[in-house]
Amino acid sequence: xxxxxxxxxxxxxxxxxxxxxxxxxxxxxxxxxxxxxxxxxxxxxxxxxxxxxxxxxxxxxxxxxxxxxxxxxxxxxxxxxxxxxxxxxxxxxxxxxxxxxxxxxxxxxxxxx
Amino acid sequence: xxxxxxxxxxxxxxxxxxxxxxxxxxxxxxxxxxxxxxxxxxxxxxxxxxxxxxxxxxxxxxxxxxxxxxxxxxxxxxxxxxxxxxxxxxxxxxxxxxxxxxxxxxxxxxxxxxx
Numbered sequence: 001x002x003x004x005x006x007x008x009x010x011x012x013x014x015x016x017x018x019x020x021x022x023x024x025x026x027x028x029x030x031x032x033x034x035x036x037x038x039x040x041x042x043x044x045x046x047x048x049x050x051x052x053x054x055x056x057x058x059x060x061x062x063x064x065x066x067x068x069x070x071x072x073x074x075x076x077x078x079x080x081x082x083x084x085x086x087x088x089x090x091x092x093x094x095x096x097x098x099x100x101x102x103x104x105x106x107x108x109x110x111x112x113x
Numbered sequence: 114x115x116x117x118x119x120x121x122x123x124x125x126x127x128x129x130x131x132x133x134x135x136x137x138x139x140x141x142x143x144x145x146x147x148x149x150x151x152x153x154x155x156x157x158x159x160x161x162x163x164x165x166x167x168x169x170x171x172x173x174x175x176x177x178x179x180x181x182x183x184x185x186x187x188x189x190x191x192x193x194x195x196x197x198x199x200x201x202x203x204x205x206x207x208x209x210x211x212x213x214x215x216x217x218x219x220x221x222x223x224x225x226x227x228x
Contacts, residue, residue, distance in 0.1 A: 004155070043117075044156070044204065044219040089155050099208070100146065100169060101217060103155030 002027040004090050006104035013080055013111050021075040021107045023064075023090035031092040033057075033066050033073040034101070038087045047075075047088070080111045115139065117220035119205050125226045131193035134223045138186070138207030144168075145182055146217065147190050148204040156204055162188065163210075192225075200227045 007022040025031065035047040035057070048057030053068035062077045073090060090104040118137040126132050138145050143164050148156035159178065161169040164185035173180070177196070182188040192199055202222040208215040 043221045044206075046216055049216075091155070099144070099215065099217075100158045100161055101148075101156070103157070105153070105155050 002031065002092060002094065002102045004092055004102055004104035006088075006090050006107050009106070010108035010110060013109070015082055015111055015113050016079045017111075019075070019077040019080045019084075019109070021088055021090075021109070023073045023075065023104060025071050025073065025090075025092050027071075027092055027094060027102075029094065030068075031094045033064070034091045034093065035062070035064055035073070035075050036089040036091060036103075038089065038106075040086070044089070080109075082111045082113055085109055085111050117205055117207055117218055119203075119220040119223050121223055122221065123224050123226075125228065126195055127228050128197055129194040131191065132195055132225065133189050133191045134203050134205075134225075136188045136190070136205030136220060138188070138205070139218055141209070142207035142218075143185070143210050144208045144215070145188050146206040146208075147180060147188070148206065150202040150204055150222070152201070159190070159203075195225075195227045197227050200225055 003026045005024050032051045034049045036044045037047045038044050048059040050057040050066035056065045064073050064075045087106045089106045091101045120135050145162045147159045150156040159173045160180045162182040165182045180190045202224050204222045205220045206217040208217045
């Protein structure tokens with residue numbers, strides 16, 4: 001079946017540090033890939049997505065590239081801010097599964113000033 | 114545009130009691146999802162509706178969980194009787210449709226504690 005594996009957390013960084021959160025997936029065919037973010041006390045929000053191999057999703061300074069050869073979709077940001085502190089979820093969706101999302105376990109990011 | 118609404122936001126019950134959660138999706142969204150998010154884990158789909166029909170309920174524990182979406186708009190999720198392991202956040206999401214990829218918009222969730 002489909003599955004998503006994220007790097008173990010939590011991750012603690014200083015402001016302006018470089019961020020990488022690893023995500024790999026297992027799925028047949030060509031899933032769509034997503035990063036969702038959950039800020040404290042808020043619901044899940046779509047951060048970025050990529051729907052085919054080699055696509056790069058980007059938003060708010062975050063980027064992730066769909067790498068089919070390594071089945072990966074790592075999240076990166078060049079300079080994190082305190083306001084980026086949140087839980088980040090990698091997810092995949094397949095049209096053949098009715099577009100339901102399969103999530104990874106989430107990575108808690110804390111950015112200190 | 115109003116987002117996905119859920120109520121209550123918090124609920125505490127004792128095991129073997131029953132509980133119900135309500136979701137009002139974004140207006141015009143045909144597809145509605147219920148996810149269960151256990152602490153420290155990612156959300157897991159319980160059930161998916163397309164209008165008022167069930168598309169996928171393969172991971173719904175049907176001996177105790179039930180859900181309905183009357184008139185293809187609001188939805189309720191019920192647990193009867195609750196077990197300790199049902200303690201989780203229950204998320205409702207909606208999307209315009211389920212074909213291709215349509216972004217899912219999530220509500221704030223209902224945090225259930227079973228004592």
